[in-house]
Amino acid sequence: MSTVGDTLKVFHPLVDKYLRKERMPHMACPGCGIGQVVHATLLAIDELGLTPKDTVWVQGVGCSSRITYSTWVGDNVDAHHGRIFAVATGLKMARPDMNFILFTGDGDCGAIGGNHFIHACRRNLDVTAILFNNGIYGMTGGQVAPTTPPGAVTTTTPYGNIEDPFDMCQMAVAAGASYVARWKSTDFKPLVSSIKKGIQVKGLSFIEVLLQCPTNFGRYVLKTSQPQEVLKWIKEHSVHKKDAEKLTPEELAGKYLLGEFVYRPERSGIVERYQELLKKHRKE
Amino acid sequence: MSSGVKPGKYFVQGDEAIAEGAIAAGCRFFAGYPITPASETSEAMARRLPEVGGVCLQMEDELASIHSIGGASVGGLKAMTISSGPGISLKLEGLGWGIKNEIPYVVVDIQRAGPSNGVATRVGQGDFYTVRYGSAGGNCSLIALSPSSTQEAFDLTVECFNLSEIFRCPVFLLGDETVGHTRELLVIPEESKLNVVKRIKPTVPPEQFLMYPLDTPGVIHHPFPNIGEGYGICVSPYTHTSRGYASTAQEIQEKMAKRLVYKITENLDQLVRVQKQKLEDAEFAVVAYGGNARPAIAAVDMAREKGMKVGFFRPIIVWPFPDGEVLTVAEKVKTILVCELNIDGQLVREVSRAAKGKAEVYHLGSGGVEPHLPAQIFNEIRRLYK
Numbered sequence: 096m097s098t099v100g101d102t103l104k105v106f107h108p109l110v111d112k113y114l115r116k117e118r119m120p121h122m123a124c125p126g127c128g129i130g131q132v133v134h135a136t137l138l139a140i141d142e143l144g145l146t147p148k149d150t151v152w153v154q155g156v157g158c159s160s161r162i163t164y165s166t167w168v169g170d171n172v173d174a175h176h177g178r179i180f181a182v183a184t185g186l187k188m189a190r191p192d193m194n195f196i197l198f199t200g201d202g203d204c205g206a207i208g209g210n211h212f213i214h215a216c217r218r219n220l221d222v223t224a225i226l227f228n229n230g231i232y233g234m235t236g237g238q239v240a241p242t243t244p245p246g247a248v249t250t251t252t253p254y255g256n257i258e259d260p261f262d263m264c265q266m267a268v269a270a271g272a273s274y275v276a277r278w279k280s281t282d283f284k285p286l287v288s289s290i291k292k293g294i295q296v297k298g299l300s301f302i303e304v305l306l307q308c309p310t311n312f313g314r315y316v317l318k319t320s321q322p323q324e325v326l327k328w329i330k331e332h333s334v335h336k337k338d339a340e341k342l343t344p345e346e347l348a349g350k351y352l353l354g355e356f357v358y359r360p361e362r363s364g365i366v367e368r369y370q371e372l373l374k375k376h377r378k379e
Numbered sequence: 380m381s382s383g384v385k386p387g388k389y390f391v392q393g394d395e396a397i398a399e400g401a402i403a404a405g406c407r408f409f410a411g412y413p414i415t416p417a418s419e420t421s422e423a424m425a426r427r428l429p430e431v432g433g434v435c436l437q438m439e440d441e442l443a444s445i446h447s448i449g450g451a452s453v454g455g456l457k458a459m460t461i462s463s464g465p466g467i468s469l470k471l472e473g474l475g476w477g478i479k480n481e482i483p484y485v486v487v488d489i490q491r492a493g494p495s496n497g498v499a500t501r502v503g504q505g506d507f508y509t510v511r512y513g514s515a516g517g518n519c520s521l522i523a524l525s526p527s528s529t530q531e532a533f534d535l536t537v538e539c540f541n542l543s544e545i546f547r548c549p550v551f552l553l554g555d556e557t558v559g560h561t562r563e564l565l566v567i568p569e570e571s572k573l574n575v576v577k578r579i580k581p582t583v584p585p586e587q588f589l590m591y592p593l594d595t596p597g598v599i600h601h602p603f604p605n606i607g608e609g610y611g612i613c614v615s616p617y618t619h620t621s622r623g624y625a626s627t628a629q630e631i632q633e634k635m636a637k638r639l640v641y642k643i644t645e646n647l648d649q650l651v652r653v654q655k656q657k658l659e660d661a662e663f664a665v666v667a668y669g670g671n672a673r674p675a676i677a678a679v680d681m682a683r684e685k686g687m688k689v690g691f692f693r694p695i696i697v698w699p700f701p702d703g704e705v706l707t708v709a710e711k712v713k714t715i716l717v718c719e720l721n722i723d724g725q726l727v728r729e730v731s732r733a734a735k736g737k738a739e740v741y742h743l744g745s746g747g748v749e750p751h752l753p754a755q756i757f758n759e760i761r762r763l764y765k
Contacts, residue, residue, distance in 0.1 A: 115611075118624070147607075147609070147611065148607050148608075148609065149607060151606055151607070154615075161625075164615055165613040165615065165625065168611060169606075169607070169611055170606040170607065170610070170611055170612045170613075171611075171612070171613045171615075171623075172453055172606075172615075173613075173614060173616060173617070174446060174450075174476070174616070175472065175473065175475075175476050175616050176616075178442060178443075178446040178473065178476070180443075181438065181442065181443040181446035181447045181450070181473075182446045182447065182449060182450035184410075184436070184438070184443070184447045184450060185408065185410070185447035185448055185452070185453070185454060185458065186450040186451065186453060186454045186606075187450075187454075188436070188447075188451060189408060189434070189450070189451040189455055190454045190455065190606060190607070193606065210439055210440060210443075211439065211446075214439040214443070369434060372429055373429055373432060376430060377429060377431070377432050378430040379383065379432070
């Protein structure tokens with residue numbers, strides 16, 4: 096079966112430069128927001144002048160990971176479900192000279208991998224983690240996630256979700272990450288500069304992106320297959336933290352805050368601290 | 380990095396000997412989670428690794444420990460983690476990732492009495508099958524070595540690292556509390572006397588290199604490239620092609636499963652290590668492994684003093700199981716008594732299978748806490764001896 100990629104052999108210049116063309120076309124559903132986040136990441140990489148020799152992509156399990164895995168032209172390390180931060184800890188401690196960009200999802204990072212996420216933030220591991228938050232388990236077909244809004248009907252909450260969603264940015268701030276920000280997939284420019292800032296900052300940077308999943312979030316939660324409807328819902332349910340100051344608690348209920356939540360580039364992390372320990376205790 | 384070998388004579392626990400063996404073998408990343416009776420290894424690694432420029436971390440749980448050593452090994456460092464029964468149950472989740480991606484590293488299991496938390500500070504031998512078959516999904520083989528003394532804890536740890544590099548796979552050191560906590564003589568040889576296998580690096584350019592040699596499943600000494608050197612390695616939990624691209628094709632799944640099994644089963648000749656004692660004229664053989672080999676040998680000596688023709692057999696590499704060696708023993712003797720610290724019978728099943736009915740096989744089990752006493756084993760020999 097021929098595909099668009101086979102027929103046209105024409106690629107976006109960033110794809111041409113940084114992604115494996117034999118892995119194209121990617122497997123994202125039509126209208127999915129993952130492509131926007133990958134685009135922003137590639138632009139950040141390009142603007143910073145990173146190369147496959149100094150940068151590794153690390154993934155977990157879920158849409159965020161299955162779609163981006165083995166597409167980076169350099170090295171790709173895809174962990175078990177939830178174990179992305181644990182694998183990245185070994186990688187970064189072994190190769191502190193390299194950049195590790197992590198693609199994780201709301202289930203991967205907020206549910207099965209929650210403990211590793213907390214402790215990677217506490218250690219302030221010097222990696223750049225990008226959270227693809229689509230509010231649902233997409234890869235497995237629309238089950239409730241720890242980020243699904245209350246009341247939402249999903250395949251495993253047929254009577255409506257009775258749980259509250261997890262604010263992973265607040266968790267990252269509380270646990271000690273150097274840089275934490277949240278954007279919508281359509282906030283392209285701030286997202287690019289956030290990813291750049293995240294790559295440059297010492298310590299853990301955590302950038303959450305609210306992105307549209309028309310296939311599952313649209314279908315089950317919003318009863319639509321239209322990406323623009325899901326984007327509209329995200330827009331209506333999010334507000335920049337500066338604008339949020341003018342809103343009442345009632346008006347803020349159920350809304351995601353956008354913007355940068357913490358930037359503390361002076362805070363050291365385990366990579367630097369381990370190097371200091373070695374300076375003192377290395378004998379041979 | 381320096382070799383870190385500290386030649387000399389020491390009076391230490393098996394757990395500490397494991398740490399010294401790891402450092403001598405070139406281990407430069409260790410991640411653990413506290414658990415009795417294995418914590419002494421973590422403590423020794425925390426003291427020693429910074430001295431030789433290595434990284435030692437205490438992770439948030441067992442899952443993080445095994446996954447971080449996998450990551451560190453992909454990052455180019457020889458790596459190890461350690462645990463005991465309840466922690467090993469958790470580590471098995473990560474083991475599959477290591478097996479699947481053919482990542483060299485060493486996992487140490489200091490067995491204690493189980494199941495579940497069992498008796499934390501006391502010996503058991505219930506993980507014999509757990510380490511071999513615990514990783515979900517099958518389609519793999521596995522190497523496990525079992526020491527019975529402090530000296531062997533050192534020697535076999537070095538061997539575990541070597542085999543993990545040669546076979547490009549996780550290797551288990553299957554110890555137990557008796558070995559872990561027995562304080563006795565350890566002789567660490569000069570560095571020049573130690574055989575240490577270094578990480579094997581590719582000699583062909585990236586475009587010719589296949590990360591996973593699916594078309595030559597029996598090949599060993601297959602290289603593992605460094606990250607950042609243009610090899611563009613792909614490591615993933617999914618069934619993958621030779622380049623590491625996820626695949627759902629039946630043909631690829633078949634090839635990958637065969638690769639993970641055949642690289643071990645086609646090289647069994649390199650994986651036979653057993654201890655045989657007084658078997659030349661024996662009519663009765665006692666079989667035991669790990670720390671429980673010590674009372675078994677004492678019981679064989681007691682039987683010999685009474686004029687009974689009893690010998691001793693111990694698998695040192697317990698997985699792959701030494702079928703051929705056991706069959707040779709079974710063909711020679713009338714009776715085999717397998718002594719192990721579990722009631723369900725684990726080692727005895729493998730011995731029975733490998734003996735192919737050539738000898739009568741009996742089981743002397745124990746729930747653990749204490750090793751067998753020599754007199755217990757001797758009484759059983761006397762009862763069964765014909």
